[in-house]
Amino acid sequence: MSTLAHTMMTAARPADSGLAGPGELDRYPYPESPGVDRVGPPSWEGSESELGRVGRRAAGNRGRGLHGQLVQQLGQMIVSGDLGADRPLVPEEIGQRFEVSRTVVRESLRVLEAKGLVSARPNVGTRVRPVSDWNLLDADIIEWRAFGPQRDDQRRELSELRWTIEPLAARLAAGHGREDIQQRLSDMVEIMGHALAQGDGITFSRADTEFHALLIQLAGNRMLEHLSGIVSAALQVSGGPVTGCDRPNEASLAHHGRIVEALAAGDAPGAESAMRQLLTVHPEVERVVPAPREH
Numbered sequence: 001m002s003t004l005a006h007t008m009m010t011a012a013r014p015a016d017s018g019l020a021g022p023g024e025l026d027r028y029p030y031p032e033s034p035g036v037d038r039v040g041p042p043s044w045e046g047s048e049s050e051l052g053r054v055g056r057r058a059a060g061n062r063g064r065g066l067h068g069q070l071v072q073q074l075g076q077m078i079v080s081g082d083l084g085a086d087r088p089l090v091p092e093e094i095g096q097r098f099e100v101s102r103t104v105v106r107e108s109l110r111v112l113e114a115k116g117l118v119s120a121r122p123n124v125g126t127r128v129r130p131v132s133d134w135n136l137l138d139a140d141i142i143e144w145r146a147f148g149p150q151r152d153d154q155r156r157e158l159s160e161l162r163w164t165i166e167p168l169a170a171r172l173a174a175g176h177g178r179e180d181i182q183q184r185l186s187d188m189v190e191i192m193g194h195a196l197a198q199g200d201g202i203t204f205s206r207a208d209t210e211f212h213a214l215l216i217q218l219a220g221n222r223m224l225e226h227l228s229g230i231v232s233a234a235l236q237v238s239g240g241p242v243t244g245c246d247r248p249n250e251a252s253l254a255h256h257g258r259i260v261e262a263l264a265a266g267d268a269p270g271a272e273s274a275m276r277q278l279l280t281v282h283p284e285v286e287r288v289v290p291a292p293r294e295h
Helices: 003-011 048-054 065-080 091-098 102-114 139-146 151-173 179-198 201-218 222-226 228-237 250-264 268-279
Strands: 118-121 125-128
Touching: 065 091, 065 102, 065 139, 091 102, 102 118, 139 151, 139 228, 151 201, 151 222, 151 228, 151 250, 151 268, 179 201, 179 250, 201 222, 201 228, 201 250, 222 228, 250 268
Parallel strands: none
Antiparallel strands: 118 125
16 A cells, blocks of 8 residues: 555544534624614524524535634525525624624625625625525535535536536546656555445545546646536535445446546547546436436
């Protein structure tokens, strides 16, 4: 086993849930704004069950404290539809509901605005934006959609995107003699093989994600490389089986190996074909390879 393989195998740890449990957040009481005369309960009343339902891991915000957790929770509630389009988001109410400071609320809303989920305008306030305005290529939004009510659509769309991106990337990569990257690809296949033998799905997944990122890098197309995050997100949220990457098995490992062999031989059609085979659905699944949909 190579040094790289050993490092990845020993570094693997079970994935955490991402969301802090009750009592794990630091508390920053947010007082009622002066002059506010409430009629009835706050709009956040009763959202506890919704938070529990949408609570999932968010790779982009895990481990970033209160700010990251609030971005995650509000983002999931928006993407799941619990906070519908044009819904006003009152910072004071958010602060009270989640017991965080106005600074945390303000910075969290800025992050959500950058993702296209909310908009803030003078004399109008902050409101949830319609789906058409969301940055659907944002890694967090991809993940939130994949674990929400839109999970089937999100996973299908990701699969279709991969069928557009990766066979082309494999074909282009065969024309670039980057021995350093090709060696890294071989290392990833080796790591995947050891992980499969030991039943280590975490390490297999990490090496698989690295493999596909390296392949797109080897293609030498900066626009394709810019889309590599989509592939990484797809691999992390795929709940399948949809493609040969969804579950560690000998067939998946063999397809990755064939891609490496075709790249080393400069066989562009072979590399593209091997990638298409890897992305093909498992035989026991009724769904077929993604095809253009009728509109």
